[in-house]
Amino acid sequence: MFDCVALVGATGAVGRIVLDQLHARKFPMRKLRLLASARSAGTQVRFGDEMLTVELMEPSAFEGVDLVIASTPDEVSAEFTPWAVKAGAIVVDESAYWRMDPTVPLIVPEVNPEAVDGHQGVIASPNCSTTQMVVALAPLHKAVGIRRVIVSTYQATSGAGLAGNVELESSTRASLDGQAHSPETFQHPIGFNLIPQIGSEKHLGYTSEEMKMVHETQKILGDDSIQVCPTAVRVPVAIGHSESILVETREPITAEKARELWEAADGITVVDDLNAKSYPMPRDCDGKDDVFIGRIRQDISSDNGIAFWCVSDNLRKGAATNAVQIAELLAKKHQPAAR
Amino acid sequence: MFDCVALVGATGAVGRIVLDQLHARKFPMRKLRLLASARSAGTQVRFGDEMLTVELMEPSAFEGVDLVIASTPDEVSAEFTPWAVKAGAIVVDESAYWRMDPTVPLIVPEVNPEAVDGHQGVIASPNCSTTQMVVALAPLHKAVGIRRVIVSTYQATSGAGLAGNVELESSTRASLDGQAHSPETFQHPIGFNLIPQIGSEKHLGYTSEEMKMVHETQKILGDDSIQVCPTAVRVPVAIGHSESILVETREPITAEKARELWEAADGITVVDDLNAKSYPMPRDCDGKDDVFIGRIRQDISSDNGIAFWCVSDNLRKGAATNAVQIAELLAKKHQPAAR
Numbered sequence: 233m234f235d236c237v238a239l240v241g242a243t244g245a246v247g248r249i250v251l252d253q254l255h256a257r258k259f260p261m262r263k264l265r266l267l268a269s270a271r272s273a274g275t276q277v278r279f280g281d282e283m284l285t286v287e288l289m290e291p292s293a294f295e296g297v298d299l300v301i302a303s304t305p306d307e308v309s310a311e312f313t314p315w316a317v318k319a320g321a322i323v324v325d326e327s328a329y330w331r332m333d334p335t336v337p338l339i340v341p342e343v344n345p346e347a348v349d350g351h352q353g354v355i356a357s358p359n360c361s362t363t364q365m366v367v368a369l370a371p372l373h374k375a376v377g378i379r380r381v382i383v384s385t386y387q388a389t390s391g392a393g394l395a396g397n398v399e400l401e402s403s404t405r406a407s408l409d410g411q412a413h414s415p416e417t418f419q420h421p422i423g424f425n426l427i428p429q430i431g432s433e434k435h436l437g438y439t440s441e442e443m444k445m446v447h448e449t450q451k452i453l454g455d456d457s458i459q460v461c462p463t464a465v466r467v468p469v470a471i472g473h474s475e476s477i478l479v480e481t482r483e484p485i486t487a488e489k490a491r492e493l494w495e496a497a498d499g500i501t502v503v504d505d506l507n508a509k510s511y512p513m514p515r516d517c518d519g520k521d522d523v524f525i526g527r528i529r530q531d532i533s534s535d536n537g538i539a540f541w542c543v544s545d546n547l548r549k550g551a552a553t554n555a556v557q558i559a560e561l562l563a564k565k566h567q568p569a570a571r
Numbered sequence: 572m573f574d575c576v577a578l579v580g581a582t583g584a585v586g587r588i589v590l591d592q593l594h595a596r597k598f599p600m601r602k603l604r605l606l607a608s609a610r611s612a613g614t615q616v617r618f619g620d621e622m623l624t625v626e627l628m629e630p631s632a633f634e635g636v637d638l639v640i641a642s643t644p645d646e647v648s649a650e651f652t653p654w655a656v657k658a659g660a661i662v663v664d665e666s667a668y669w670r671m672d673p674t675v676p677l678i679v680p681e682v683n684p685e686a687v688d689g690h691q692g693v694i695a696s697p698n699c700s701t702t703q704m705v706v707a708l709a710p711l712h713k714a715v716g717i718r719r720v721i722v723s724t725y726q727a728t729s730g731a732g733l734a735g736n737v738e739l740e741s742s743t744r745a746s747l748d749g750q751a752h753s754p755e756t757f758q759h760p761i762g763f764n765l766i767p768q769i770g771s772e773k774h775l776g777y778t779s780e781e782m783k784m785v786h787e788t789q790k791i792l793g794d795d796s797i798q799v800c801p802t803a804v805r806v807p808v809a810i811g812h813s814e815s816i817l818v819e820t821r822e823p824i825t826a827e828k829a830r831e832l833w834e835a836a837d838g839i840t841v842v843d844d845l846n847a848k849s850y851p852m853p854r855d856c857d858g859k860d861d862v863f864i865g866r867i868r869q870d871i872s873s874d875n876g877i878a879f880w881c882v883s884d885n886l887r888k889g890a891a892t893n894a895v896q897i898a899e900l901l902a903k904k905h906q907p908a909a910r
Contacts, residue, residue, distance in 0.1 A: 419848040
């Protein structure tokens with residue numbers, strides 16, 4: 233049980249769901265405070281039957297806070313996190329800013345819950361594309377070892393926040409009506425289009441989003457020898473990231489065995505019956521917490537490979553749900569301090 | 572110069588473009604006839620300044636025809652092709668029916684034009700997803716040899732014909748308006764969704780569309796040792812198939828060298844400057860004949876690999892344009908017979 237939890241970024245696309253999840257999962261806390269920049273301070277936000285007022289986030293705002301769950305841009309996280317840690321809070325941060333810091337655990341509770349013990353005040357939640365992928369990879373990695381991952385993503389517009397979905401709708405309507413439409417959130421028109429760029433150039437022609445999938449996967453699975461070749465693509469879908477994944481394993485594994493491992497794993501739902509037209513699709517996964525896996529096949533291009541299709545709600549397991557699950561891990565260990 | 576060319580399926584999504592291309596490219600023929608089933612017979616169709624009347628396709632309709640260009644379902648091709656060949660015509664067929672017949676050349680003119688010489692009356696044009704991929708693969712295969720291809724597709728709704736695009740629009744509008752919508756052409760709602768199934772189960776959990784990409788690629792490149800692992804996905808885009816491709820080559824090749832080979836190749840346009848937000852997208856490739864390649868990168872998960880993104884108008888190079896190009900190869904060799 234935490235005395236006081238602060239939510240930073242409660243009015244954003246992910247923050248709203250964190251709020252819902254804290255309520256729905258009956259998160260063990262006595263008090264919840266909402267913090268944000270001057271732009272949102274003063275806003276009233278519903279939490280269950282209560283109305284909470286968003287407070288201005290400044291260094292003194294973290295006094296008495298035990299736990300912070302934050303969903304903000306990287307530069308905001310860089311600024312406020314030291315304030316919160318100095319005030320004695322543990323920060324569960326969804327931004328990319330701390331993820332690759334060697335002193336910061338990067339956690340997916342189904343995969344590496346034990347890493348939470350090493351924290352020094354900050355715990356990071358991974359990139360949305362990485363989270364659902366490592367949930368899928370972990371049971372295979374544990375059973376037969378993963379050597380290499382080739383992944384092509386089909387990422388929803390809500391990955392760019394509420395503005396992404398507003399632009400998907402306006403761009404789509406403009407296209408249906410034969411009107412011109414200038415993109416603001418995305419690099420190009422997203423309605424009835426695909427944009428093979430998420431983030432900016434980072435390494436050898438790979439984008440920042442793609443390199444997150446390389447480095448975060450290695451860190452979470454605790455194995456830098458795992459090779460990852462990602463291609464990240466924005467698609468005209470509102471909610472739910474999809475991934476076409478080919479895994480090469482160290483030991484051979486059949487598609488049937490992979491399916492068994494996934495069916496037995498926490499946080500995974502297998503939806504896989506091609507003849508019944510049954511497989512995961514973003515529309516069906518919207519609003520659900522699990523990672524959904526289907527189209528499970530033996531790789532027909534190598535000896536030790538499994539191909540599959542993986543979909544998850546990027547705002548939930550990809551962000552809010554994972555952060556709340558990390559907070560639940562902390563809650564189990566937390567002894568309230570005398571203040 | 573052909574005396575008489577017959578177009579079968581002129582009122583379909585691809586047939587309309589074949590008609591446009593025959594006119595725009597000034598195809599060498601004295602007479603054009605349009606043939607179709609009883610449903611379309613009698614329809615008037617514009618060809619340049621002329622209005623042509625669609626005639627009923629029956630065995631006697633092929634008398635005096637030198638060349639047939641056909642865009643029909645497989646079962647229609649199975650029926651009419653023997654009639655046309657018996658009447659002495661050469662058939663360029665876009666259906667899947669004859670493609671894997673060992674007596675039928677499967678041609679992409681930039682890749683294997685020489686195979687046209689072996690025909691016995693029927694020449695097949697490949698599946699749309701395969702055509703754009705082999706155009707991209709051929710220069711690499713020639714230079715350094717291709718060992719393996721891992722491809723995830725992002726396929727437009729027009730791949731399912733005019734009805735596919737009608738359904739994309741109605742499904743999207745229903746979703747925007749919060750209305751229910753029952754799919755007819757696709758297995759599931761396509762508006763703001765992804766459907767990871769094109770075709771039906773064919774081999775070890777791979778679909779018919781996916782297995783076409785395996786077998787047709789091997790046949791066109793003339794190398795059955797090339798391994799292909801495809802995942803075919805329908806996306807809410809009207810025109811233009813996109814593919815995220817990882818190629819493993821026999822000899823090492825740099826991304827720079829691959830780019831040079833593609834820039835020098837016929838039928839390929841390289842659009843590749845990530846920092847300038849420049850890469851192929853379906854909206855930009857709609858209505859163009861080339862195969863567009865971008866996001867060219869060294870594979871960071873293997874020693875001999877190139878990752879890239881490939882987009883082409885599935886109704887043009889993926890279908891109509893390729894068939895007309897095959898017909899042009901034949902026209903160069905054709906000596907009109909005395910009748």
